[in-house]
Amino acid sequence: MRLMATTLLMWACAAGALAADPAAMTAVAPGIWRVTLGTPESAVPTSLREFEPRGDGLSALPAAEAAPITAGDIRFKATPRGSVISLPMEKGEDIFGFGLQLTGSAKQTGMKRTIRVNSDPRMATGDSHAPVPFYVSTRGYGVYVDTARYATFYAGTHEAPRHPGQPGPTGKNMLIEVPAAQGVDLYVFAGPSLQQAVQRYVLFSGGGCMPPLWGMGVLYRAKGDSTAEEVLALAREFRARRIPCDAIGLEPGWHTHAYSCSYAWNKKHFPDPDGFIAALTALGYRVNLWEHVFVHPSAPIHEALLPYAGDRGVWGGLVPDLTVPEARAIFAGYHDSALVAKGIDAFKLDECDNSDYNGTPWSFPEHTAFPSGKDGEQMHSLIGVQYQRTLYDIFRHRNQRTMGQVRSSQALAAPYPFALYSDLYDHREYVRGVVTAGFGGLLWSPEVSDAASVEDLIRRIQTVAFSPYACVDAWYIKNPPWKQIETEKNNRGEFLPEWEQVEARCRNVLEARMRLVPYLYAAFMIGYRNEGLPPFRGLMADYPGDPAAFVYDEYMMGDALLVAPLFAREASRKIYLPKGTWFDFWTREKIAGGQSIEVPASRETIPVYVKEGCILPLAEPADHITPETIFKITAVAFGKNCAPRVLFEDDGETFDAEKGRFNRVTLQYTAENGPKMERQGDFPAVRYEISGWEHVE
Numbered sequence: 001m002r003l004m005a006t007t008l009l010m011w012a013c014a015a016g017a018l019a020a021d022p023a024a025m026t027a028v029a030p031g032i033w034r035v036t037l038g039t040p041e042s043a044v045p046t047s048l049r050e051f052e053p054r055g056d057g058l059s060a061l062p063a064a065e066a067a068p069i070t071a072g073d074i075r076f077k078a079t080p081r082g083s084v085i086s087l088p089m090e091k092g093e094d095i096f097g098f099g100l101q102l103t104g105s106a107k108q109t110g111m112k113r114t115i116r117v118n119s120d121p122r123m124a125t126g127d128s129h130a131p132v133p134f135y136v137s138t139r140g141y142g143v144y145v146d147t148a149r150y151a152t153f154y155a156g157t158h159e160a161p162r163h164p165g166q167p168g169p170t171g172k173n174m175l176i177e178v179p180a181a182q183g184v185d186l187y188v189f190a191g192p193s194l195q196q197a198v199q200r201y202v203l204f205s206g207g208g209c210m211p212p213l214w215g216m217g218v219l220y221r222a223k224g225d226s227t228a229e230e231v232l233a234l235a236r237e238f239r240a241r242r243i244p245c246d247a248i249g250l251e252p253g254w255h256t257h258a259y260s261c262s263y264a265w266n267k268k269h270f271p272d273p274d275g276f277i278a279a280l281t282a283l284g285y286r287v288n289l290w291e292h293v294f295v296h297p298s299a300p301i302h303e304a305l306l307p308y309a310g311d312r313g314v315w316g317g318l319v320p321d322l323t324v325p326e327a328r329a330i331f332a333g334y335h336d337s338a339l340v341a342k343g344i345d346a347f348k349l350d351e352c353d354n355s356d357y358n359g360t361p362w363s364f365p366e367h368t369a370f371p372s373g374k375d376g377e378q379m380h381s382l383i384g385v386q387y388q389r390t391l392y393d394i395f396r397h398r399n400q401r402t403m404g405q406v407r408s409s410q411a412l413a414a415p416y417p418f419a420l421y422s423d424l425y426d427h428r429e430y431v432r433g434v435v436t437a438g439f440g441g442l443l444w445s446p447e448v449s450d451a452a453s454v455e456d457l458i459r460r461i462q463t464v465a466f467s468p469y470a471c472v473d474a475w476y477i478k479n480p481p482w483k484q485i486e487t488e489k490n491n492r493g494e495f496l497p498e499w500e501q502v503e504a505r506c507r508n509v510l511e512a513r514m515r516l517v518p519y520l521y522a523a524f525m526i527g528y529r530n531e532g533l534p535p536f537r538g539l540m541a542d543y544p545g546d547p548a549a550f551v552y553d554e555y556m557m558g559d560a561l562l563v564a565p566l567f568a569r570e571a572s573r574k575i576y577l578p579k580g581t582w583f584d585f586w587t588r589e590k591i592a593g594g595q596s597i598e599v600p601a602s603r604e605t606i607p608v609y610v611k612e613g614c615i616l617p618l619a620e621p622a623d624h625i626t627p628e629t630i631f632k633i634t635a636v637a638f639g640k641n642c643a644p645r646v647l648f649e650d651d652g653e654t655f656d657a658e659k660g661r662f663n664r665v666t667l668q669y670t671a672e673n674g675p676k677m678e679r680q681g682d683f684p685a686v687r688y689e690i691s692g693w694e695h696v697e
Contacts, residue, residue: 025071029053031064031190031200037076038083038183043374044146045411046185048323048382050389051206057530058203064190068141074186082149082179085186089174093139094550095155096194096540099132099410099440100420102429106436106538106552108135108155116150117380117408119353119422126153129353130384130409130420132440134201135174138544140191142201144411145176147184148374148381152177180377194544199532202441206415208528208535209443213652214286214625215403215417216517216524217246218510219471221288221348223478224251227269228276230478235283239623241503243480244510246624247403248280249288249348251475260294260317263301263334277343284624286345288404293352293387294319301334310379312368321370321379322386328393336394346404347391349418352384353408384408388416399654403469405445414441414528419469423449427460431565432552434467438537443468449476451485454502456568461506462606463565465513466557468536482506509606511621516557518617518631518647518688523558525648525657533559543578548596551576560614560638561585564599564607572600573607581612583638588696610638615645615667617688627653630687635677636694637669644668649679649687657683669695 028034032053075086089095095108098115104124105111113126121127133145135153145151154175178184189200202208220238222231231248238245252258256266265273280287294317295302295309302318308327309318320327335347354363368376388406395402406418420442425433430446437444448464448471451457464470474481477490482503484490496502523535534541537556539549554564554575562582564575579594585608591597599607610616616638619631635645650662663681665688675693679686 025067025188028187029055029204030058031061032058032204033067033188035071035074035186035188036183037074037085037186038078040146040183040185041148041181043148043323043372043378043382044185045148045382045385046146048386049206049412051412051415053205054203054207054530054532057207057532058200060531061196061199062192064192067188068139068190069143069188078182082177083181083184085145085176085178085184087143087174087176089137089156089172090139091171093137093156095135095137095174096538097132097135097142097439098126098153099134099437100128100130100433100442100444101126101436102128102425102433106432106540107550108153110157111155112152112157113155114150114152117354117384117410118357119351119355119407120357120424122357127356129407129422130413130437130440130442132411132442134411134440136194136197136439138194140193140197140544142189142197143174144187144189144201144204145178145184146187146411147178147181148378148410149178149181150377150381151179195533195537195541198439198441198534198537198541202414202528202532202534205412205441207530207532208414208441208524209417210401210529210655210657211403211417211524212401213517213521213629214246215401215469216520217470217625218244218513219247219249219288219469220245221249221251221471221473221475224475225253225269226250226478228271232276232279234480235280235285239283241507242623243503243507244514244621244623245285247286247288247346249290251290254289255291257296257298259292260296260315261291262296262299263291263338264299274342281343284626287343288346288348289339289344290348290350292350293322293383300338301330304330308371310364310368310370310376312364312376314362314364319364319368319379321372321374322390323370323372323374323379323382328386328390332390332394335391336397340394340398346402348404349384349387349391349406351407352387354380381410385410385413385416388413388418392416392418396655399656401653401655405469405471409442419443419445419471421445421447421471421473423447423473423475427456427463427565427567428553431463431555434536435538435552435555438534438541438555441532441534443536445469445471447471447473448481449473450487451481453568454485454496457481457485457502458505458509459566459568459606461509465509466561466563466565466606466608470510470513514621514623515618517625518619518633519558519560521652522646522648525650526646527558539576539578546578548576549578560611560616562609562611564609566599566601566603566606570601572598575599575607577609581639582609583612583696584608585610590697612639613642614638615642615669617645617647617667620691625652627651630689632689632691634692634694635667635669635675635690636696637675638696640671640697642669647688649681650683651685652687669693
């Protein structure tokens with residue numbers, strides 16, 4: 001139950017600021033406290049949450065008896081503009097977070113950030129496909145502001161406010177403005193480290209998502225106007241040429257009408273949808289369909305959704321209010337019976353963000369009114385997560401896991417198995433997205449689309465292979481990009497003279513991804529889902545006490561791998577390796593950490609380094625994953641005495657693991673006892689076989 005606004009002292013406009021009453025701080029979960037400031041709005045992310053906090057994971061983190069920020073540290077006032085909150089910052093304290101941020105530095109100290117959903121951010125203002133009103137500090141705490149408004153955070157940009165009868169400002173504070181709202185709930189997350197504060201936030205959201213095993217593989221998106229014959233020819237070519245690929249994505253052309261959407265098959269291009277899906281399934285592919293949330297008048301669900309739509313449309317289609325259960329039921333019910341029941345495995349949820357910096361802004365305005373009482377500002381913040389929820393619930397009801405894509409998200413979204421994406425960014429911005437998304441417990445896919453050269457293509461595919469969801473997005477070309485990078489020539493069927501050599505290089509990169517599937521799956525199912533640890537995150541999350549690790553072009557992939565992508569048109573790049581000992585993933589060269597090294601761009605492979613003391617399970621690469629796939633693993637021990645490596649073994653398809661139907665496969669290596677494998681659990685089948693061990697010192 002919310003604490004009443006009268007339990008704290010608010011800023012009076014004439015009297016200056018007073019601290020909140022310490023009695024207003026309430027423990028809501030292990031290491032998490034809430035303080036209610038003023039009178040919060042009802043349309044906030046926590047009011048629409050589907051998942052309860054993961055109490056087991058929170059209890060496993062280091063105990064925190066006292067909140068790192070107390071109610072006495074918080075200053076608040078309600079004004080005609082909205083709510084204003086002030087929190088203390090110490091000298092030397094650095095701030096990270098605010099969700100997916102694609103421009104500017106990963107470090108937010110000294111910056112102003114407005115948490116506004118926008119598909120076309122032009123500067124480092126906070127606008128993003130997935131901004132989150134959550135930040136973490138190098139002091140070892142996190143703060144979440146429970147709002148769907150476009151909150152603005154001044155991260156140490158201004159002096160603390162002056163109070164009557166008190167000395168002048170002595171330092172800089174975190175100032176937060178929440179427009180329109182006359183109050184807000186503030187959540188404080190203990191550390192003691194920055195990383196553990198992020199873990200508490202992810203576990204508070206419900207834990208990380210539970211992807212299918214095939215979601216660790218490769219997704220290829222075909223040209224937007226492809227026919228069934230063209231897609232099937234491409235699918236057969238991949239199998240014949242041993243190109244790893246688990247899922248084929250169809251773009252807008254599968255609809256009878258897109259922008260807005262009909263959600264009905266275009267029979268001119270797909271005369272037999274059931275036969276088409278069956279043919280792809282027989283080849284071992286999963287099928288992913290593009291769509292967006294705006295419902296065209298020709299859609300079978302248009303009339304039923306009219307009472308549950310906003311008063312402004314987009315591209316001639318209505319905008320369903322997916323915060324209303326009736327709207328979700330109509331939207332999900334049709335998708336379930338017409339698409340998922342027919343064999344569709346996943347969806348790409350496009351254009352559920354906003355667009356203000358586009359020459360022709362296309363989304364609904366902020367004053368749009370929705371049946372639930374929410375306005376357009378709130379709906380822009382909420383619609384991405386509620387869209388994910390609507391389609392996820394179909395698969396959940398069927399006991400079938402999915403892995404999709406989405407172009408917008410916000411707070412408390414970690415449990416949904418959707419990777420954020422966009423084709424609007426350059427290579428460096430894609431990498432920065434991997435770094436920053438982790439601070440909001442989100443997944444960002446730096447997909448391959450346009451490439452300026454063959455080397456640029458290879459570098460982009462390398463990054464994709466070492467990212468949360470490996471997607472080659474060829475929506476604009478008929479043939480794979482390794483055959484021809486120039487769009488017009490590709491679509492005319494004019495291939496590079498050396499295309500087979502380029503294809504071989506790309507195949508090798510994608511096979512490296514497939515070798516890491518068991519390792520990556522454990523990072524999701526154990527680290528992310530159970531422990532709240534984002535599987536991809538910036539170095540500063542693991543090394544918050546090392547300012548040299550505050551970089552935005554390197555990241556951790558799981559607990560063992562440091563990835564530092566190469567960029568085209570550069571002679572070399574500098575890579576920082578934190579303190580400790582590291583090994584080159586490809587050559588096994590031993591390198592001392594605590595220093596920066598220079599790597600030539602002529603290097604054939606993406607720079608990846610393994611932390612000493614880790615066991616890395618490397619599988620024989622398969623071209624796709626099936627329910628029957630058995631991974632033959634070479635376990636590589638880096639160093640004399642290694643921490644145990646635990647793999648997660650289940651059917652990879654259903655939610656039965658939640659009922660205890662899984663195994664933990666533990667790999668161990670010590671200098672005294674050598675290698676050892678142990679399997680514990682109730683899952684009857686074997687997914688992992690150890691074919692050999694390798695020891696690197």
